[in-house]
Structure formats: structure tokens, C-alpha cells
């Protein structure tokens with residue numbers, strides 16, 4: 001099906017028909033870039049980001065002024081600055097103070113920090129959306145706050161947070177293309193490199209777009225499945 | 237005496253809801269708390285397991301465990317207090333992501349760290365007791381209100397508390413479901429559980445309670461055996477309250 005898509009597209013763009021083979025042979029390197037970098041980058045950043053987000057959300061919900069304050073500054077700083085600038089600070093800026101990181105770990109750090117900030121607000125809101133009576137029911141059977149949080153509140157909050165977190169995840173897949181600018185040879189960087197050689201800019205970039213689209217499409221199907229499975233986690 | 241409460245005070249900001257309450261709860265007895273809406277009955281009950289933290293007062297349990305709320309409770313004291321009582325909520329508050337059986341097993345398994353197989357067996361016995369042996373694997377949203385409340389009772393019983401607290405356990409229920417829940421509480425009373433219950437079901441209080449406590453304006457107005465309080469109240473305020481309930485206009 002992808003082939004047909006590509007075919008039509010190329011016919012539509014007339015001029016580049018002769019480069020059909022070129023594009024087919026570039027498909028594999030792009031997919032490789034996706035498998036080697038785009039997907040791992042997305043998954044690692046999302047997992048680290050979620051851990052960071054949970055900690056940040058809990059800090060925001062704690063009663064310690066210092067924790068609340070640092071969490072707020074972190075979220076505000078990340079949300080108030082462009083992702084690309086953060087990426088550049090980590091990869092091109094930090095070496096000036098002696099911290100030299102490879103492109104891939106730099107990207108993971110930047111994306112994790114980003115996911116952490118945005119998702120912390122989602123997680124905080126979903127924790128707050130669970131009725132107070134659920135905490136109290138936990139306390140009433142003798143639970144500590146930690147037990148009530150992990151056994152009663154988070155399972156329910158996680159269900160509430162899946163739709164907004166999936167949006168974050170899908171944005172992340174697309175944002176990883178920014179890593180091309182700090183030389184991570186992910187999907188889009190591969191497209192750029194090949195295009196620079198062959199001048200098939202339109203075909204290659206549209207192909208890249210379609211590959212991203214396919215990944216996101218698959219992800220939204222998975223999201224749907226998870227949501228259905230966890231439906232019972234919500235108080236009715 | 238299972239529990240003796242002295243000088244219990246509780247305010248929410250400027251609003252003083254409990255103005256120095258003394259209550260004694262006899263072991264194996266049923267204490268019914270009645271009073272007008274907003275008088276602080278729920279607050280009193282919630283103070284008994286520190287879901288609401290009293291501002292001052294003392295608790296003394298028969299086993300020597302005692303608390304003084306003028307000082308800040310330690311975490312350990314708080315947990316010990318909570319594990320002495322089981323709470324049944326007006327709105328059930330079952331855990332929606334757990335089956336009825338899991339709801340009931342949660343306390344003994346997670347909090348008390350008891351053996352899972354033994355807990356399962358005693359949980360099944362509890363379901364038998366509340367008449368829901370065939371519903372153990374259903375989720376709360378698959379149960380009627382009356383059934384949910386009976387699971388709520390089983391969940392509270394499962395931690396083997398010394399004192400069962402009920403806050404208007406039937407007032408969220410359709411009238412035809414009230415009876416099944418009251419019957420369960422009646423059975424518990426017969427078995428000798430110590431119970432404190434906030435209720436508007438005067439008939440039930442009359443039949444089941446050993447003591448009735450009429451509560452208004454942050455004070456205990458009067459307290460005594462049900463026949464005395466419900467049939468022959470001494471205080472004007474009690475009379476007015478009973479009149480209003482018995483002859484709603």
C-alpha cells in the first residue's frame with residue numbers, strides 16, 4: 001500500500017518519475033534511521049520523561065515549599081523556551097563548560113526534560129481528578145499515603161491521563177525530527193542526507209512525512225486498545 | 237468501655253463544628269448518632285478515625301492505647317488509630333478498579349500483610365455474611381447501590397476493626413435497597429460488633445441501638461437508651477427535631 005501511495009505521488013509530481021528507483025532505495029535507510037534512532041529516541045525519552053513527570057507532579061502536590069518551587073521553575077522554564085533552543089544548549093552549549101555529550105544522549109536528555117515538564121501537568125491534573133473519597137477509603141483501611149497513592153490513586157489517575165499522554169507521545173515522535181539538527185541520524189536526517197545527494201527533495205520529504213504518519217497511526221491504534229482495556233479503572 | 241472520648245474540639249477555619257464532645261462507646265454496643273443536617277455528625281464520626289484531625293481532645297482505648305490531640309500525632313499513632321476502626325461511607329467509595337473481592341482483600345493483604353490464601357478464605361466468608369457470595373468477581377460499577385454498600389461493609393470488616401463506623405450508610409440508596417443494608421448492620425450488632433452509626437433511620441436506631449446520642453450545634457444535647465431519647469426526650473431541641481422528622485410538612 002505504501003508503494004502505491006508513493007507511486008501515485010510520484011506520478012503527480014511528474015518531473016521526478018525517473019528517480020523512482022532512487023526513492024525506493026532510499027526508503028530502507030530511512031526506515032533504518034527510524035528503527036535505529038527515531039523509535040528508541042522516542043521510547044527512552046518517553047519513559048524517562050514520564051518518571052520525571054511523576055516525580056515533578058508529586059513534588060507539586062507535596063507540602064514542601066522547596067519541592068513545589070523547584071517543580072514550578074522547571075516546568076515553567078521548559079514550557080517557556082523552544083525545544084530546539086534547549087536541544088542546542090545541551091549539544092552545542094554544554095561543551096563550553098566542559099560537558100561534551102554525543103548527539104543521541106543529548107537528544108534523549110532534551111526530549112526527556114520536555115516530556116517531563118509537559119506530562120507533569122497532565123499527571124498532576126489526573127491525580128487531582130480522583131475523588132477525595134478514594135484517598136479516604138484507603139486511609140480508612142489503614143493505608144499510608146504512599147500505599148493509597150500507589151494502590152488506589154495512581155491506577156485510576158493513569159487511566160484518566162492516557163488520552164492526553166498519548167498526545168504528548170505522538171508529538172514526541174514528530175519532535176524527534178528536530179534531533180536531525182544536532183546530527184542524530186534519525187529518519188528525517190536520513191531523508192535530508194539522501195536529498196542533498198539526489199535533489200529529490202519533495203519525494204523524500206513526503207516519504208518521510210508518510211513514515212511519521214504511519215508510526216503515529218499505529219500508536220493511536222495502540223492507545224485505543226489500552227484505553228478500552230483500562231476502562232474499568234475509572235469510577236462510574 | 238471500648239473507647240472514651242473527652243473534650244473533642246474540631247473547627248474548620250472560623251467555624252467551630254465540635255465544641256467539646258465527651259462520648260463513651262461500650263464494647264459490643266451500638267451507638268446511634270442523630271441530629272439535624274450540618275450539625276457535625278459526620279465530622280464527629282470522621283474524627284474518631286482521624287480522617288478529620290481533631291484540634292484537641294483525648295481518646296482512650298480499653299487496651300491502654302491513648303491519644304492526645306493537643307500534640308501532633310506521630311505517623312504510627314495515626315495508623316494504629318485507623319487500624320482500630322472500619323469506616324463505611326455514605327457514598328460507598330469502593331475502589332472502582334478492583335473487583336468486589338479485591339476491594340475486600342486490599343486491607344488485610346496490603347496493609348496488614350496477611351497471607352493471601354487465608355485472606356481470600358475469610359473474605360469469601362464475609363461475602364457470605366453480607367449476602368453477596370455470587371458477586372465477588374464483579375466490579376463496583378456492575379453492582380447496585382445496596383450491593384456496593386454491602387461490599388463497603390465487608391471491606392471495613394476485613395481489617396477486623398474493634399469499632400465499626402457508619403456514616404448514613406443508607407441515605408444514598410433507593411428506598412427499596414435500604415432494608416438489605418440495614419439487615420447486615422443488624423446482624424453485625426447481634427454478633428457483638430461495636431458500632432457507631434450516624435443515621436436518619438429512627439426506627440432502626442430504636443430497634444438496634446443501645447444508646448442514642450442527639451447532636452446539635454456542636455454539642456451533645458442528650459444521650460441515653462433509644463426509648464428514652466426517641467420516645468421521651470427531655471430537651472426541647474430533641475423534641476423539635478423528632479417532630480420535624482416524624483411529621484415532615
Ligand SMILES: Nc1ncnc2c1ncn2[C@@H]1O[C@H](COP(=O)(O)OP(=O)(O)OP(=O)(O)O)[C@@H](O)[C@H]1O
Nearest residue numbers: 248249251253271272273274275276277278279280
Ligand atoms: N472539610 C470541611 N471544610 C469546611 N467546613 C466543613 C468541612 N466539613 C464539614 N464542614 C462544615 O461543618 C459543618 C458540619 O458538617 P457535617 O458534615 O459534620 O454535618 P452533618 O451533621 O454530618 O450533616 P448531614 O446530616 O447533612 O450529613 C457544616 O457546616 C459543614 O459545612
Ligand SMILES: [Mg+2]
Nearest residue numbers: 277278279404
Ligand atoms: Mg453527614
